[in-house]
Amino acid sequence: MTTRTTDVPPTPGDPRRSWLREHSELGVCVMLLALGVLVLTDALTMDVEITQRGPVGPKTVPVVVGIGLLVIAALLAVDVLRGGRGEAEGGEDIDLSEPADWRTVSLLAGVFLGAAVLIEPLGFPIAGALLFWGAAFTLGSRRFDRDPLIAAVLSLVTYAVFNNLLGVPLPGGPLMGVL
Template sequence: MRTQTDIPPAETGGARRSWLREHSELGVSVLLLALGVLVLTDALTMDVDIAQRGPVGPKTVPVVVGAGLLVIAALLALDVLRGGRGQAEGGEDVDLSEPADWRTVLLLAGVFLGAAVLIEPLGFPVAGALLFWGAAFALGSRRIDRDPLIAAGLSLVTYTVFNNLLGVPLPGGPLMGVL
């Protein structure tokens, strides 16, 4: 039997890489831990008006979410260290040997950036309709007779729900004065 001093340095580095590869899901635990610490730090340093009504204040949900992230990170790390492994994705119809479809990715990124630039001058209803229509086009829909109407309807419904029902102000743009 060889001791640690008998093993050449090249073998210990390979063993370390092998251990990290077998326990790669610990990276998700570290990410969840960092996110939990960030959320908790932000929630606990939040400047809140002292005149709070009721037992639940604005810090409650972020503290619960941050604590939940820490608990999940710890449980996942414990499971991985005990030998647990995630199940391989079986339900997706993805051929991993095929290259990425960069055309679609770039089209979606361009549509998203275009909507972000146009939301202030044109308003959410127009920019949202262009976003929804552009995303449908980038993902393969070529129904020019139907897609713009669905995109406009979806954008107007989204605008109405957020702006009027939920009280989240969205820029209306020049068309909101007409409608």
């Protein structure tokens, strides 16, 4: 009498699980593929005014980036399936046997989400300063005399460059009239 093994979940010694572990870089391929499709979909459905000043319109760069992501995903998948593996850098000091530091990852995600929520009511200079200082604090810097000052200067310079020099309008918030 034979038993069906298709209904049995994979065990730790299962060859399917081993194959996936050996080809884990395919996860990066899937992510690049999804990102490329998202960028292309967004670029091709973008509402753009008919008038443009040159041969390169606002859709050109996103389309090129989306196509590039798809090509890189395909090339990486072919390389991985042919046996290629990513090699760790010689100078990397990461111990892969240690678990991930989810506290730091969660705090950084919270800092980024907080900045995204605060950018509209407070403006980029304040939200950006909170973002830069929060990231520095989360990553271990405890220089309370220096870090907020560096974060404020970095945020103001970034705001001035994008808003005034590059012509990319950022929300100014309460500082709109000052800068």
